[in-house]
Amino acid sequence: MKTIGFLWYLLRRKNYITLVAAFVTITFVLAAVCAPLLYDWDTATRVSLSSALLSPSTIHPLGTDELGRDLLARIVWGARITLVVALVSVTIAMVLGILIGSLCGYYENWFTGGVMRFMDFMIAFPRTLLAIIVVTVLGSGVLSLTLAIGISTIPANVRLFRGPVLALKRRQFTVAAKALGARDLSVLFSHILPNMMSLVIIQGTLSLAEAILIGSGLSFLGLGPQPPTPEWGAMIAASRSHITSHPHVIFAPGITLFAVILAFNLVGDALRDYVDPRSRKAI
Amino acid sequence: MAEPKFVRVSDDFGWALAPDNLARATAVMGTYILRRLVTLPLMLLGVSIAVFLVLHMIPGDPARMAAGPDATERDVQQIRINYGLDRPLTEQYGIYLKKLVQGDLGESFQTLAPVTEGIARTFPATLELTIAGMLIAMVLGVPLGIYSALHPRGAADRLVTSVAVLGISMPGFFLGLLLMLVFASWLGWVPPTGRGTWRHLILPALTLGLPYVAAFARLTRSNMLDVLSEDFIRTARAKGLSWPKVTSRHAMRNASIPIVTVLGLDFGRLLGGAAIVETVFAWPGMGRYMVDAIMIRDIYVIQGTILVFAVSVVAINLAVDVIYGIIDPRITYS
Numbered sequence: 370m371k372t373i374g375f376l377w378y379l380l381r382r383k384n385y386i387t388l389v390a391a392f393v394t395i396t397f398v399l400a401a402v403c404a405p406l407l408y409d410w411d412t413a414t415r416v417s418l419s420s421a422l423l424s425p426s427t428i429h430p431l432g433t434d435e436l437g438r439d440l441l442a443r444i445v446w447g448a449r450i451t452l453v454v455a456l457v458s459v460t461i462a463m464v465l466g467i468l469i470g471s472l473c474g475y476y477e478n479w480f481t482g483g484v485m486r487f488m489d490f491m492i493a494f495p496r497t498l499l500a501i502i503v504v505t506v507l508g509s510g511v512l513s514l515t516l517a518i519g520i521s522t523i524p525a526n527v528r529l530f531r532g533p534v535l536a537l538k539r540r541q542f543t544v545a546a547k548a549l550g551a552r553d554l555s556v557l558f559s560h561i562l563p564n565m566m567s568l569v570i571i572q573g574t575l576s577l578a579e580a581i582l583i584g585s586g587l588s589f590l591g592l593g594p595q596p597p598t599p600e601w602g603a604m605i606a607a608s609r610s611h612i613t614s615h616p617h618v619i620f621a622p623g624i625t626l627f628a629v630i631l632a633f634n635l636v637g638d639a640l641r642d643y644v645d646p647r648s649r650k651a652i
Numbered sequence: 653m654a655e656p657k658f659v660r661v662s663d664d665f666g667w668a669l670a671p672d673n674l675a676r677a678t679a680v681m682g683t684y685i686l687r688r689l690v691t692l693p694l695m696l697l698g699v700s701i702a703v704f705l706v707l708h709m710i711p712g713d714p715a716r717m718a719a720g721p722d723a724t725e726r727d728v729q730q731i732r733i734n735y736g737l738d739r740p741l742t743e744q745y746g747i748y749l750k751k752l753v754q755g756d757l758g759e760s761f762q763t764l765a766p767v768t769e770g771i772a773r774t775f776p777a778t779l780e781l782t783i784a785g786m787l788i789a790m791v792l793g794v795p796l797g798i799y800s801a802l803h804p805r806g807a808a809d810r811l812v813t814s815v816a817v818l819g820i821s822m823p824g825f826f827l828g829l830l831l832m833l834v835f836a837s838w839l840g841w842v843p844p845t846g847r848g849t850w851r852h853l854i855l856p857a858l859t860l861g862l863p864y865v866a867a868f869a870r871l872t873r874s875n876m877l878d879v880l881s882e883d884f885i886r887t888a889r890a891k892g893l894s895w896p897k898v899t900s901r902h903a904m905r906n907a908s909i910p911i912v913t914v915l916g917l918d919f920g921r922l923l924g925g926a927a928i929v930e931t932v933f934a935w936p937g938m939g940r941y942m943v944d945a946i947m948i949r950d951i952y953v954i955q956g957t958i959l960v961f962a963v964s965v966v967a968i969n970l971a972v973d974v975i976y977g978i979i980d981p982r983i984t985y986s
Contacts, residue, residue, distance in 0.1 A: 492917075493917065493920060493965055493969055494920065494962070494965055495920045495921045495923055495924025495925070495961075495965070496921070496924065497921075497924035497925055497927070497928070498923070498924040498958075498961055501924075501927070501942070501943070501946070502706060502958060504946070505706075505710060505946050505954055505958075506706060506709045506710050578820075578821065582820075582821070582823055585823050585825075586823060586824065586825065586925075586928050589823075589825045589928060589931070590927060590928060590931060590943050591943070591947060592943070592946065602823070602825070605825060605826065605829070606825070606931075609829060609932075612829055612832070612833055612837070613833065613837045616833060619826075619829055619833075623823075623826040623829070623830075626823055626826065627821060627822055627823065627826060630821040630822075630823070631817065631818065631821035634817050634820060634821050635817060638817065
């Protein structure tokens, strides 16, 4: 219902670009969920050199890659991997980020102060590099890629979610709840956190875009899922020597990747305006 | 010591340059930089411990990897003793730190060449690339931001606000491949890969810098707009100063403080993104050196490159803090 409300809001505000973006994200999620119904895993991974590097046709709508695999099948299965990696990593980053952030905001003492100093130091550290270090420790693969993206996002989330807690814990309704004898954790979880839900939703959407961006970058470097797993970044890395002769092998996964990231960013920005009309195009 | 507080740079531009104040400001800045330099070794020590511990969490036995697949159990044990890998962790860290101070980062298992040699070969290339990328982002982004702040709701203004989201959505490797396809393969203006002349640098630097242009422009624009609405700008105009002077001296200097912060953060981010751009353009930099080492689990190379990256980030943060003090004498770091 809320999705339809949001789409209606976009239509009413004549924000057609974001409307298209919303449909791109919905298509992406549908493709990821329905991948096994659309193509079997074998079509996406079986090598058949006789049909290598074919141009788009009716049998292969996006053509084939250098090992003769149907590009659309690989992109659809890649959507599934991308979505799982992005959703799980963002969930890790959000849950731990909110937990540490709200505790550090609620209890202000030397320990949480120290934790925040550490987080500040980690934020100064480039995220791609943090993720690379985590992959180094865990080895390359889907699971470690997911953890790498999740863990490297935690510091930024901690700082982001600490701010509102600091402000909300001084508000009257919080003070009132405490005066009525509510325990610390119950104040935090049933009075403070519900007031941050819009921030959580917006940040979650924008984090998905960033998780997909970083994940594809690590996969491009060879630190993600290993072949023949169809991951968009890894697909581009594998096919890039054919870019001059057969640009479609790069364009198909590349444009899909760019479109999906862009769509999540646009939807996230629009959600911010939708949830909080005051911030509507602030600058 | 009377500290120079609550003095706006633009109220009187000559303030910081007046002999009396200059001495005072230098003294304040001097003690600050000194204090930061004292904490610097502590931070580096922390970084070295972190990197050391991280590398010990990597699964696999480094001695066995160094020995190669055909080694006997005795050879492996010998290597373990040679590298000190049989000692307790704290003792191993002591050895590591001692070697580190002497400028010894160990050697690559694969090539047997010292890691410091590899870093000395690749780090300048990465630094060159990162600085060039940063310059592109600044040279295009900052003037664009100033221009759109001075002409609100103009064409440049609308362009900047809408293009920024494209920049943060574009995967660096895809942008790099597109630029390579168009400017190297189709147009043939620049060589596609490698390092050598300034022409080799153009595409990798563009790939690294372009996504930040719109972001910098947006940041400059919003900071400029904030400053332009302040009283001292009106005063400066009322005194009869021309717009170019007001913008360059009074507005820009005050608007540049948050910009420097983001520049510092983004410099680190560019450094992190360098590995991807280096892979696309076969640029012989440290990011690629590190990723190649990760692939074959070449422990000492990984350890050394991560350490150099971490130290660079610490150094950039220090530089940003110092630059603050130079552009804004109000910041006294007491």
